Amino acid sequence: MQKRSNFFYIFLSFLLLIASVFILSSFGLLKVPASILSAVFSPIQGAAYSVSNIKGESKEVALLKEENENLREEISKSRYKEEDIKALRDQFENAFPRSQILIPADVIGSPNFVPGVTTPTELIINRGEQDGVKKGNAVVFKNNLIGVVVDTLIGTSKVSLITSPNLSFTAQTEMGTTGVVKGDGSKDIILENVVLSDKLEKGDTVLTRGNASDDGVGIYPNLTIGKIVSVDKKASDLFQRAKIQTLVDLARISKVFIVNN
Amino acid sequence: MQLLYIVFLFLALILESTIIKAPLVLALIVAISSLEKVEAVFFVAFLAGLMLDIISFSSPGLRSLFFVSLVFMIYFYERKFEINNLFFVLFASIVGSSIYTAIFYPSPFFVVQILVGVSFSLLVFRLLSGKVRRRLSYE
Numbered sequence: 001m002q003k004r005s006n007f008f009y010i011f012l013s014f015l016l017l018i019a020s021v022f023i024l025s026s027f028g029l030l031k032v033p034a035s036i037l038s039a040v041f042s043p044i045q046g047a048a049y050s051v052s053n054i055k056g057e058s059k060e061v062a063l064l065k066e067e068n069e070n071l072r073e074e075i076s077k078s079r080y081k082e083e084d085i086k087a088l089r090d091q092f093e094n095a096f097p098r099s100q101i102l103i104p105a106d107v108i109g110s111p112n113f114v115p116g117v118t119t120p121t122e123l124i125i126n127r128g129e130q131d132g133v134k135k136g137n138a139v140v141f142k143n144n145l146i147g148v149v150v151d152t153l154i155g156t157s158k159v160s161l162i163t164s165p166n167l168s169f170t171a172q173t174e175m176g177t178t179g180v181v182k183g184d185g186s187k188d189i190i191l192e193n194v195v196l197s198d199k200l201e202k203g204d205t206v207l208t209r210g211n212a213s214d215d216g217v218g219i220y221p222n223l224t225i226g227k228i229v230s231v232d233k234k235a236s237d238l239f240q241r242a243k244i245q246t247l248v249d250l251a252r253i254s255k256v257f258i259v260n261n
Numbered sequence: 262m263q264l265l266y267i268v269f270l271f272l273a274l275i276l277e278s279t280i281i282k283a284p285l286v287l288a289l290i291v292a293i294s295s296l297e298k299v300e301a302v303f304f305v306a307f308l309a310g311l312m313l314d315i316i317s318f319s320s321p322g323l324r325s326l327f328f329v330s331l332v333f334m335i336y337f338y339e340r341k342f343e344i345n346n347l348f349f350v351l352f353a354s355i356v357g358s359s360i361y362t363a364i365f366y367p368s369p370f371f372v373v374q375i376l377v378g379v380s381f382s383l384l385v386f387r388l389l390s391g392k393v394r395r396r397l398s399y400e
Binding site: 006007008010011014015017018019020025030034037038041044045050108109110113118126151153158210 | 274275276278279280282287300303304306307312315316317318320321324325326329330332333336337340367369
């Protein structure tokens with residue numbers, strides 16, 4: 001009985017300790033020790049993540065996939081260039097950012113991701129406030145949008161991926177059809193709020209429309225989100241929607257770039 | 262013995278925060294609680310929860326609260342149940358992992374996550390129970 005009451009008092013004192021952790025954390029006073037701990041763990045987490053990321057497919061298949069991805073990018077770029085020339089002719093300003101800086105980062109963790117079972121919706125990367133990373137920065141791989149930075153510590157950051165249901169932004173297809181992109185927590189991403197009269201076709205590449213703020217933080221336009229794999233269009237609905245598949249294997253990605261102006 | 266606990270804890274922390282989204286740290290705490298009835302287990306639970314929260318970008322203290330409460334529940338019922346056996350570890354890790362997974366790792370594949378956690382708990386218990394018994398018999 002004595003032992004049990006001892007445990008009760010210990011439990012109470014730990015509850016008080018946890019309450020003080022909550023209070024300190026709400027005032028941001030734990031940011032420095034948290035950053036230090038995070039910096040200590042990030043190289044080990046990075047190594048563990050890299051080991052888990054060893055590709056199971058043959059080199060040939062990987063090369064073909066990469067080549068296919070590059071070709072898609074090229075097609076998308078050339079179509080964009082055509083539109084760009086048109087826009088210049090009409091004396092419209094080209095909105096594509098010219099002075100963007102890419103910060104390379106290694107993926108060191110992927111919360112809520114069970115390999116082979118679930119799709120990653122968040123990534124932890126080894127770059128943080130000390131590297132100039134800010135909340136809202138877009139994260140890319142080649143010309144593909146991967147996600148957006150949602151939380152930062154001194155040496156690490158959390159990225160919400162485009163597959164996450166917590167992330168939504170405006171997008172457009174190569175044909176100029178606009179809509180809202182939102183993840184559903186699975187491999188597919190949804191393009192919704194597309195009016196019925198607009199054209200959506202299987203195989204179309206979906207690009208970002210851009211929502212960067214005046215200080216350069218946000219998603220830049222014309223980054224590739226993915227290609228449409230199916231269209232859900234019913235005459236009785238107000239809007240049509242489409243499923244998009246990313247061109248990047250988010251489960252295997254180990255290096256990303258943060259777009260920072 | 263303590264070194265073994267630290268090694269397991271370190272492994273569980275790294276795996277849970279990077280590649281295996283299953284309640285590994287919780288599973289380890291269940292196993293340690295049933296093996297060692299000492300106050301230090303509360304400290305281990307608190308520290309492990311805090312570290313896991315920080316390196317997984319969660320609110321610091323949430324997992325600590327869960328782990329410390331779980332250890333308290335296990336010790337609270339130690340008079341009613343024999344906690345130093347495989348069946349109790351199985352029961353506690355199933356209950357603990359189910360609630361933990363629902364709160365921290367909600368996904369349609371929660372059964373797999375719970376199974377991984379429970380298996381890890383049983384494995385650690387089986388690996389360490391012999392060593393603990395031998396140590397207790399020396400004492």
